[in-house]
Amino acid sequence: MVYWEWYFKNMDVLIIEDDLLFATRLEAIISETAHLFVGHCNSAAEVPHWLTNNCCDVALIDIHLGKGLNGIEISKNFKELNIPVIFITAFPSEEIYNESLHNDESYFLVKPFDKFTLSSVLDKIDRNRVSPTFILKDNNQLIKMEWIHLLYIEVDGNYCVYHFNNKRIAIKNSLIKIINEYKTTSPLIQIHRNFAVNKHKISKVNTKESWLELDEIRIPIGAKYLNEVALQYKFLSK
Numbered sequence: 679m680v681y682w683e684w685y686f687k688n689m690d691v692l693i694i695e696d697d698l699l700f701a702t703r704l705e706a707i708i709s710e711t712a713h714l715f716v717g718h719c720n721s722a723a724e725v726p727h728w729l730t731n732n733c734c735d736v737a738l739i740d741i742h743l744g745k746g747l748n749g750i751e752i753s754k755n756f757k758e759l760n761i762p763v764i765f766i767t768a769f770p771s772e773e774i775y776n777e778s779l780h781n782d783e784s785y786f787l788v789k790p791f792d793k794f795t796l797s798s799v800l801d802k803i804d805r806n807r808v809s810p811t812f813i814l815k816d817n818n819q820l821i822k823m824e825w826i827h828l829l830y831i832e833v834d835g836n837y838c839v840y841h842f843n844n845k846r847i848a849i850k851n852s853l854i855k856i857i858n859e860y861k862t863t864s865p866l867i868q869i870h871r872n873f874a875v876n877k878h879k880i881s882k883v884n885t886k887e888s889w890l891e892l893d894e895i896r897i898p899i900g901a902k903y904l905n906e907v908a909l910q911y912k913f914l915s916k
Contacts, residue, residue: 689735
């Protein structure tokens with residue numbers, strides 16, 4: 679039990695559920711996992727106000743919320759904040775399932791489910807959470823950097839240049855090795871044979887002309903990576 683508590687960092691879980699009885703049951707289930715219940719929204723209308731004044735690491739969202747927006751529509755608020763969501767429903771269908779999984783890092787559970795099912799999904803999300811820092815090896819020095827400040831990595835001959843908000847660092851390495859090294863702990867996605875970008879910094883994607891922007895810096899998207907980028911961000915070409 680000590681190992682379990684050490685390995686999984688407690689995540690704050692928000693419940694969005696219009697069935698008060700089931701929401702109470704969910705709260706009880708969460709209390710039996712390694713994670714923490716931090717709030718409950720009874721409808722989609724309550725979500726923006728809750729997010730303005732609070733924060734969470736993951737949201738449990740009922741797809742059918744009665745009047746107003748449904749769970750899939752309100753999940754866009756969490757996508758903008760890079761918060762994973764777990765969709766829950768008592769009325770599953772292939773159409774709903776496919777629509778829900780179009781969201782970045784989303785999961786799908788059918789009611790009713792037990793604490794082991796929910797815990798396994800929460801623990802998986804926890805393991806996949808991006809590490810806030812990484813280590814660069816430069817001239818026998820180890821430099822601790824934060825992903826939040828990295829814009830993109832660019833290939834320059836035998837070197838990879840890390841572009842940060844206010845500096846650049848060139849490291850002798852290959853882009854493929856870097857991506858594989860940080861595969862499960864970084865926000866990096868490869869968009870070109872010579873570029874990998876921080877997906878959280880992307881502000882615009884143009885699939886027609888094959889480029890994207892981050893902090894007003896325009897970077898080409900390789901033909902090989904265009905479909906993946908388009909599916910992830912679903913931006914319309916302009």
